[in-house]
Amino acid sequence: MSLDELAVETCSWAFGNSGTRFKVFAQPGVPRDPYEKLADAAQVHAYTGAAPSVALHIPWDRVDDYAHLARYAGELGLRIGAINSNTFQDDGYRLGSVCHPDPAIRRQAVDHLLECVDIMDATGSPELKLWFADGTNYPGQDDIRARQDRLAEALAEVYARLGEGQRLLLEYKLFEPSFYTTDVPDWGTAYAHCLKLGPKAQVVVDTGHHAPGVNIEFIVAFLLREGRLGGFDFNSRFYADDDLMVGAADPFQLFRILAEVLREPSGGIAFMLDQCHNIEPKIPGQIRSVLNVQEAAAKVLRIDRAALSAAQREGDVLAANAVLMDAFNTDVRPALAEFRAAKGLDPDPMAAYARSGYFAKICAERVGGAQAGWGA
Numbered sequence: 185m186s187l188d189e190l191a192v193e194t195c196s197w198a199f200g201n202s203g204t205r206f207k208v209f210a211q212p213g214v215p216r217d218p219y220e221k222l223a224d225a226a227q228v229h230a231y232t233g234a235a236p237s238v239a240l241h242i243p244w245d246r247v248d249d250y251a252h253l254a255r256y257a258g259e260l261g262l263r264i265g266a267i268n269s270n271t272f273q274d275d276g277y278r279l280g281s282v283c284h285p286d287p288a289i290r291r292q293a294v295d296h297l298l299e300c301v302d303i304m305d306a307t308g309s310p311e312l313k314l315w316f317a318d319g320t321n322y323p324g325q326d327d328i329r330a331r332q333d334r335l336a337e338a339l340a341e342v343y344a345r346l347g348e349g350q351r352l353l354l355e356y357k358l359f360e361p362s363f364y365t366t367d368v369p370d371w372g373t374a375y376a377h378c379l380k381l382g383p384k385a386q387v388v389v390d391t392g393h394h395a396p397g398v399n400i401e402f403i404v405a406f407l408l409r410e411g412r413l414g415g416f417d418f419n420s421r422f423y424a425d426d427d428l429m430v431g432a433a434d435p436f437q438l439f440r441i442l443a444e445v446l447r448e449p450s451g452g453i454a455f456m457l458d459q460c461h462n463i464e465p466k467i468p469g470q471i472r473s474v475l476n477v478q479e480a481a482a483k484v485l486r487i488d489r490a491a492l493s494a495a496q497r498e499g500d501v502l503a504a505n506a507v508l509m510d511a512f513n514t515d516v517r518p519a520l521a522e523f524r525a526a527k528g529l530d531p532d533p534m535a536a537y538a539r540s541g542y543f544a545k546i547c548a549e550r551v552g553g554a555q556a557g558w559g560a
């Protein structure tokens with residue numbers, strides 16, 4: 185694959201207000217509706233040329249007319265990416281959603297997931313991304329195996345509703361908000377459910393959803409080999425699900441992951457950002473993230489694969505490692521600047537956005553109304 189083909193999906197919620205468990209911080213100029221979120225996402229694409237789609241989160245991005253929203257995205261040069269479901273913010277979900285012991289709550293959750301597929305139909309979105317906050321806090325609280333049965337039943341109903349060209353991406357996360365058991369805690373659980381469902385079900389790897397020290401590139405290599413890697417939620421973590429900018433905490437890990445992914449044409453693997461910009465400005469935060477992925481990919485594309493294979497065949501540990509490190513240690517920024525200039529983009533997207541006056545414009549225009557944020 186070439187850099188030209190690398191597309192990174194931004195996420196609508198990154199443009200809204202966010203924060204911590206303790207405080208959501210309001211920033212000036214924040215979008216008040218999904219249309220304004222798309223307008224901001226279009227800025228990220230305008231300056232990077234590499235962010236042509238935007239993921240939506242339902243109900244945070246609920247509108248009356250989804251086809252209209254998708255047409256607006258088209259006018260901005262964007263398309264609608266993954267539809268992210270949300271079965272974690274209603275009072276009814278205290279004990280879970282699709283795994284809840286009460287069939288009425290499970291029905292409510294599955295109906296929401298089916299509504300998300302309707303939204304895919306209306307917007308042309310190719311992916312339904314499912315992350316469940318389901319789990320338990322205390323030993324004995326619920327039947328662990330029964331919860332798996334309920335999960336499988338819900339997934340099967342949603343899977344059956346998928347149309348041509350639509351797929352279901354099942355995301356896992358070790359813990360949080362549940363602390364004792366999580367119903368989809370790891371890639372193995374997600375993979376097993378996807379296998380049962382069929383070929384349109386794939387695993388999505390959120391880089392922040394593992395225990396410390398987990399070798400994510402191994403998971404990626406395994407899932408790729410099985411044809412079950414559907415995509416990524418890119419972000420960075422230091423401790424848990426920190427949702428910081430991708431490539432900020434551990435650029436070497438990002439390189440190692442992409443080194444596995446970009447071994448083959450990456451078609452069908454959705455590179456998505458799942459981040460929150462709690463203290464930094466949001467549009468530049470997304471631009472920086474896209475650039476970080478692009479930078480890591482550019483380094484990966486410099487890996488001398490022939491030399492690497494030769495060293496591996498010969499069992500030359502140091503030479504093989506050196507091939508990889510040479511690529512990682514290359515400063516690709518000048519080459520990327522040229523690449524952008526050749527495409528008619530500003531070689532420095534961060535500076536170009538800062539100069540553009542867009543931020544002052546949205547601060548002046550977006551006055552009144554409710555700013556978007558978690559739950560909005």
Ligand code: RM4
Pocket residue numbers: 241268315355357390417425458
């Ligand atoms: C979850 C998960 C999902 C994201 C929500 C906001 O932890 O990562 O992908 O949609 O957060």
Ligand code: MN
Pocket residue numbers: 315355390417458
């Ligand atoms: Mn995620």
